[in-house]
Amino acid sequence: MSLTREQIISALIKIVGTDQVVTEEEVLKESSVDRFRRFEELHGVYTQPLPAAVVYVRNTKDVSALLKLANEQGINIVPRTGHTATEGGLETVVKNSVVLDGSAMDKIIKIDPYNMQATCQCGTPLQALEDRLREIGYTTGHSPQSKPLAQLGGLVATRSIGQFSTLYGGIEDMVVGLEAVFPNGEITRIKNVPRRAAGPDIRHVIIGSEGALCYITEVTVKIFKYLPENNILLGYTLEKMKTGFEILREVMAEGYKPSVARLYDPEDGAYHFSHFADNKCVLIFMAEGPKGIADATAQAIEVIVAKHPECVKVDTRYIKSWFDHLNWDATDVAKERAEIVETKNIGNTTEISANWDKINQIYETCIERIRNEIPDMTLVGGHSSHSYINGTNLYFVHYYNVVDCKPEEEISKYHWPLKKIIVEETIKAGGSMCHHHGVGKHRTPWIKDEYGSSYYILETLKKAFDPEGIMNQGTIYPRR
Amino acid sequence: MNVLVCFKVVPDLDQLSGSDWVVDGCSRVETRFIKKMINPYDESALELALKLANPAKVSGITTNLSALTIADSGANLTLKNLRALGYQQAVRIESDAELDFAPQEIAILIAAYIRNANDFDLIIIGQQSGVGDNAKTPLLTAELMQWPCITQVTAIENDPAGNVKVTSLADEGTVTRVIKPPCVLAVGNAPFSTLRVPTLKAIKEQAAVPIKTIRSTEIRKAAPNLPDSPDAELLKLEVVHRKRKSMIINGANAPEKAKILYHSYLKGWLADL
């Protein structure tokens, strides 16, 4: 027998007290969605069942007791920290869900410059950690665009990646150890060591689990020396994406590690660099690190680019203001929301990855298909922003005017068909349908195609760690 | 009704950081390297005109929209987008002169264009634009045309019998006038006037139509009876320093900081009121 809403609320209050349990309708409404459904939300339309409550947890013990309750009573739990999720990971699709918000667990527990690592609670905003580190000459090296808003729990749970990833890696390369709580209330700590070969790397059960397996309470990440004075920015315009991919490949294959390596197509380029792009592709690099390395990296990149006569070097001052405004904060969100309401124009993104031999084909096919198949598009473009030795990612940007449809039809008329094209073309070409935003709830229809025969492993994780299926139902795994 | 909207693409000055603001005598600040935007008041003007034209189709009044800018080819992208949004004409006047501080020259070119075309009923212009902050272009245009002018406009609507209903702010309150064109409207802080976004399809349909470009010398020749009036000459630029003490309050959390703010500063200041 499942508990009623009221019973759930009183059970929660019994564990954490009234102050931590919020049931105001406005809060429940905005807690039933994330960025994926913001068009509906902006029009005051809420299509998801409202959660029973939002609980602000204070410590690991709270989390453990609450998960145990949920596990025993079959209450669906949606873990949350910064609330910047983009793929529906925070949608409360099950009636009377409980949102476990970790943003009050925001202590920086320890900064350890000797061992080059820092430990934080899950609700620490990345910006807060980064600001503290920079004051003493260090950095996390993690710079997702959502840095001012996203928090460490969510950043780990989504396998996030930052704009300097080509040097520092994604969050999976940064996390050295963690604390997480499982549905049965089990508190687990993975210690902070340089490396281990004692069986599989179990950190990766937690990193990227999107709240569907466990609740992350504490994270330890590597830190790096912060040496911005050595940064060298390089920018070019060029005609073809294909050439740009070739250059990115060569830089990676030759073994160079710029922190930024980005290639924009003309449409996306016009959006960010209208002051110089002039309908061309834009290629940007940043070399950083100790001076000798930064200088050598920049020089090598210049040599590689010089082999492609279609590349025209641009004055770095053109890119500086872009670099000074890398991130999105609360104000940008407020601005965007006001503009969507007024103009009915809304933009979303879909990020995928593939090997070098497939990436250009995926890019061309998707852009072509979206242009032809989706109505009312105002911008279709994309960029590659994270490169690896064997391939790169593509970040598709798609904006459209919402015309002749109700707010709640926006997703089925535009957003979903768009995603479908990109995901299907990517999987067909052998790429991965999710590069860094996670699966959320809207890419689960393709999760088995994404994994193929290895889905067995993924499926077994859920069975083993969340046998009652109380963790963020419908996320990563299709809803039962 | 034929409506001409004049606009300017300007650098987004808020993108410049403190150290970028270097001036030397009357040399200009380097703004080439930052993103551009449509001057906010002109953006409102462009959107108000679209709002005026669109319901008009429904009510049977046809409104023909033209957009005009005096700029280099960097403005072509905006002109193309405006065509895609429903501006039937998109025109660029090309001038070699330095125009940031020359509103009279701009107004002369606009007026010459209007006289040549000889069929505009309404001219809509943002009241002021960045860099020069001159706040003179629409006023001088009205004078050159000997047309009436309404400033601080916030809304424009159709009214029966070919009239136009114009809402504007005045020192005594909000004034609504039903007017008989022709008239120059200077757009001020108009709520809900973010410019709409054209679809790719519309942009493509317009792609083949070239942007009409006119040399400033040509257009001035064509309207010889416009007076030349050099007005104010820029002698010097200086950075304005606004820095205050900027005591940052430290505390463990917001309530604690609020307490320090209150007890150490605000309470005393409030007592002095």
Add this chain to the structure above:
Amino acid sequence: MNYKVVLNGCSPNFSNQCSSVSAFLISSNILDREAQTLIFYNNSAAKLKLTAETPTSLLHLIEINNYEAETVLSILAELEKPNPADLYLFPGDYAGSELAVRFAYRLGGSSLAAVESLQMDQHQIKCTKGVYNGYLQGTFKLSKKPYCLSLARGILPNRDSQVIEKREAVYSDRSEERQPAYIVKRTVEKAESLDELESAKFVVAGGRGIKNKDNYLKLQTSASLLGAALGVSRPVALNGWAPLNKLIGASGAIINPEICLALAVSGSPAFFGGIEKSRKIIAINTDPQTAIVNNADVAVIDDYKAVLDELTRLIGEDKNH
């Protein structure tokens, strides 16, 4: 160099016009006993009151039907053309900013809007004004007489203002002048003017960081609990979260309270120009790098709501004691 002042006696802000022009005259060091003020007015019952605070002793009061720029301009040009003064000063309100430019054109002179200061000698005048959205100040030379200046908004009354003992007024009646032909119908909705903000001692100013209309409404409650007037930045007004008459800045109210509490505004010069005359500025902002933090007396780096809630609680507590 002789000068005249042109004022709008139909406007509720008449007294501000007088005090700002007086202050400007003093700071520019151009007091001339022969100078004249022209005042357009439409309420003859109140005309005596209009003569009380004028910046010059010689006055010319011109009665009109109602204030329409086209009417005023043509009367003004007709009156002044035969024998123009060297310099005309207009206040920086909506009416003055428009008249200065158009009148200069009609008399073949030169104009400058939003002038902050003036220097002159026998031959020429130099003025300063904000340019580059207020990031910079420009010095300009005007080339042709008559020089017609509209003043920057928000010039404060000067403490040691000149005492004018006796004023002499002449009157003309142009009230029979017809409404300009292009106007079919005209209605005025008197709004709560910017004066309320401009005369407040304590002002709370909210920026785009307040995020939505609901929060604006909540901010209204908090501001009144604090006993403060409420103003906003341009995006807040243009998004329709707040009425336009709450707008602070270069294109809105220029305030000069004892205390300005600036919440979730970045402090772009176009806004900051509206609050920089405040004696004390407190900024509450989540971003320590934003301009307002540098330009405030005291700053709190945190979420504005959390800080404001605690402030209202503390003030409430003290009030109850």
